[in-house]
Amino acid sequence: MRKAKRQLVAVLLVLLMSALALPVNAQDGEPVIQPQPCEEPGQLTMWVWDEAWAEIIGASIDQWAAEYCPGAEVDLQVQPWGQYWDLLQTNAAGGDLPDVFNMSQPFFYFYASNDVLLDLQPYWDQYGVDTTVWGSGMVDPYRWGEAGDLYAAPVNWDTIAIFYNKDMFDAAGLEYPSAGWTWDDFAAAAEALTNADEDIYGAEVYLEFQAGYPNWIAATGTTPVVEAGRARCTLADEGSIEALTFLQNLYQQGYMPSVSIVGSTSPDDAFNLFASGRIAMVAGGSWKLPVAFEEVPFNWDVVQLPAHPETGLSRSILHAVGYVASSRTENPDLAANLILFLASDEGQRYFAEAGGVAPANPSPALQQLWIDSFGDSDVNIQAFVDATVDSQGVTAFDEIWDAINSEIVVQIFDLDVPVEEAVASTCEFIETQLPEQQQ
Amino acid sequence: MASSRLNFLGPTPLSRRRALWGMALIAPNTLGLLFFFGIPVLIAFWTSFQQWNALKPPVYIGLENFERLVDDQMFHTALTNTLKLLGLTVPLEIVLAMGVAVLLNQPLAGRSLLRTAYFLPVVTSTVAASIVWTGAFQQRYGILSSLLEPVGLGDYKWLVDPGLVLIPIAAVTVWQRLGFDMVIFLAGLQSIPGVLYEAATIDGANRWQRFRHVTLPMLSPTTFLVMVLAVINSFQIFDQVYVMTLRTVPGGVGGSATTLAYYLYRRAFTDSEFGYASAIALVLFVIILSVTVVQLAGQRMWVYYEAEKG
Structure with missing residues (x-):
């Protein structure tokens, strides 16, 4: 009994300390999107189409599994772009979709209209994420249904x-x-x-x-x-x-x-x-x-x-790749929790640091990290960041x-x-x- | 007792064993053909009566896909383009291949080298060849455009102009088929007995007469074979269209480069209309089959088989 109480105190202390440490990490104030611990760990499969992305996302997932969902296992698979959509379609037909996968705006309509994707809006509400923090072009094409529910979390942006x-x-x-x-x-x-x-x-x-x-x-x-x-x-x-x-x-x-x-x-x-x-x-x-x-x-x-x-x-x-979940996943809560982390400031840091791909999370600190990844230069990279705010998503x-x-x-x-x-x-x-x- | 059930294989145990051996030897190929060709073809046949986007379960819709074909403007365009390509490629291909084969049948210096050169395009991947040809046909900067510039043909938009785009596609097709046809023609030419030419020469036939009255008739079974293959091939033109229009307008402006094979690919793999695409495939199959049957029936009029006279 006493031992348990001591453990509880220790856990609380750790939590308190990490809460105190957070503002020091996020120098530009509060994180835009805060990850949450998962309720119950489990197993997920995930598909991406790019090797380099798999490495970045893999590192991000490792952090999630270590800090927010101990015991969770994610089988991250790369299906190259050339066969990605054919495979996705045939797997969807066979009822065997990965739990979480990358989506592209022009393809979203097909999958959403065939009821293959999980509505993430209840989770955004539950986690208290305001979906308008993302630039209009990043999320508008991923909205579906009369209420404009957001079915995807944007991974990156291109302007x-x-x-x-x-x-x-x-x-x-x-x-x-x-x-x-x-x-x-x-x-x-x-x-x-x-x-x-x-x-x-x-x-x-x-x-x-x-x-x-x-x-x-x-x-x-x-x-x-x-x-x-x-x-x-x-x-x-x-x-x-x-x-x-x-x-x-x-x-x-x-x-x-x-x-x-x-x-x-x-x-x-x-x-x-x-x-x-x-x-x-x-x-x-x-x-x-x-x-x-x-x-x-x-x-x-x-x-x-x-x-x-x-x-x-x-x-x-603007085009943004999205993270979506399958509507037939056995672990919708876990899938949504992973997506939340991947979209959070902590999860997106890996993209910002890797350079090349701009992180969708609008945190100024992350965007600056991305700009800095190109090294010292006079080039006005900020022009691309500025263009994200009032942007137009892919409608085709x-x-x-x-x-x-x-x-x-x-x-x-x-x-x-x-x-x-x-x-x-x-x-x-x-x-x-x-x-x-x-x- | 077991052997009595195998009686259909042959009258004696030895013949039965031989038959079993034979079947065992052709089994891998036959099974492969059955599983990777026969069964999919049957499924495609069934799919053509369905509406199926590969996500939702297929719905049986009877002949609706075929009724839709009748009014589908793009299908008509694709059919017309396919027939135009047939007209552009098959005669040219046969004449050129026969000409090259007759020339390379002469005792020329470097003959083997030339034969190899003409055959090279056959073993070149169509995709790779088409990419190179796409560059060659590019307006102004393409090598072909540069070569044609002195004669005032340099500034044509070969790959985007709806009135021209079939020409580069036909050119690549002929260029690539030439070597294959040539080899068949060479084999045909070498099976013509020299004694016929000697007899014709003694009768006073000149070079042209010998070609017209000895080579052409004796070669007609080969010509027939080449023609049947060339026609079937022209109905299946796909890679060239895919690659040569990919970077500008896939399938050509207004479908000007779209062939039947390309159209069915687009319907299936871009538009996810597998039922409709299967219906197109079935129609294409029927067209090829009937054209081939007509050709077979027509061969009596012009194909000369030695055995018949002998």
Whole structure:
């Protein structure tokens, strides 16, 4: 009896000490998301598609199992991207899904609408997590049902900004762009930096969904491609047409290369042309930072996307990978507890420290840790972080992906199809793919 | 007593044992074929009458998938493209392969080397070859575009222009099939008895006449075989489309590069409509089967078999 009491006192002391120690660790105040101990340890399986992520997440899981859920075991498996979705689908069909797995925004709809995913909202409520702490683009695409329940915890974020060649700006006698620059400033710079005789283009910003034209549509205040709730195609809306026309003009003036010149609809190829000095300004994701630091041989910097002159908006398309749980898991409480930890400041620290992948947790300390992981540099990495706040998630999904990711791009920026005509045919196709009855 | 049950294998114990041996030897292959080909084909047949997205249990919907095919614009486009590719590849492939085989049947210096060179594309992976060709066909910077520039053909958008995209796909297909056809033709050419050419020469036939009246008829069974294989192959064109349009617009702008095989792949693995995709596969199977049957029936009109006359 006495022994038990002494043990209890010891435990309380340890708890008290660790509570006192916490503020010292989290220097920038309270953690944004606080992990909780699990109620009952058990076994979970988890799938991720990336080896490097598996290492980071594995370290994070070890901490969870050691400090918050002693006795829990997680079988973490890597299913490479090339087969990830096929395997997930066949396993879902066989009723044999992993308990916890990574999800991508364009795929979420398919799994959510087939009732495969666990609703995490009750757990967010139980744990007292305010789901609006995450930037809108990170979580909105993972909401489902009438009440907008959040089914996923975002792992990371990717945003878009403009990489520009400082040497080319110097040579043209232009000032470097700064946050708050507008479409007009951008167009003027693209014109001034273009040198047709030497095959040098001022810019390349329209390619593909995430890095491309949807950012410009979002800046007009229009939701790109399809409305939230997937009820309607928005490409024929005024804002979409304005953005696409603006971009098509720049292309037709010769300030931006065609898809055929770039060789593909992939912004990676546009980035390669930027790195080889053939394009002065390129829209690129935060995931390009490691490549840029390593391979770009000239002086460069990053600036946020130019703002629409009237709305004043600069909205980046953001994609966040999510952690989701299977609706058929035998351990929903445990799965949710693990996800909570992985999304917490403590769990996300591993991503911030590893560099490369930006942690979704908005804690300023974590974001700074991520920026610092690139070492000392003058590059304005903060531009990517700033873009997360009022960001636009991925609205496109499987069936319409190619139509809006590449087909409309080639029509407008290679085959010179008039914008009105291209959006009409694309919308016509999209409408056939939208679900008839809404969630 | 056990042996009486095995009587169907042969009249004597020895013949029965031999038959068993034979069956044992072909068993691994047959079982493999059955499990990895026969059974899936039967399942696909059944799936074509279902609606199935691989997540929810399949629902039997009768002939609905096939009715949908009738009105599916993209299916019609894919069928047209497949037939266009057949027209673009098969005649060219046969003529070129026969020409190359006849040339390489002559006593040329470096003949073996040339034969190997022509055969190399056959053993090259289609995917790798298609990637290289995609680069070659790129507007302005592609090697082909550079080569064609002096004749004013340098600035074509081969891989995105809906009116042109089938040409690079046909080109890769012909380039890759040529060596295989050539080898079959070479074998056919070498089985033509030299005495026929001697007789023709004595009768005063010139080079063209010998080709027209000896080589062509004697080679017709080979030509027939090559043609049947080439037609079937052209119905199955997939990799080239997949790889050569992947980086721009998968399947081509407006489906301009979409073939039947590619379309069914997209339906199954992008849109998760396995029932519908199986229906397309079944239709494709019926088309190939009927075209082949027509070809077999038509061979009497132009294929010359020595044995018939002999």
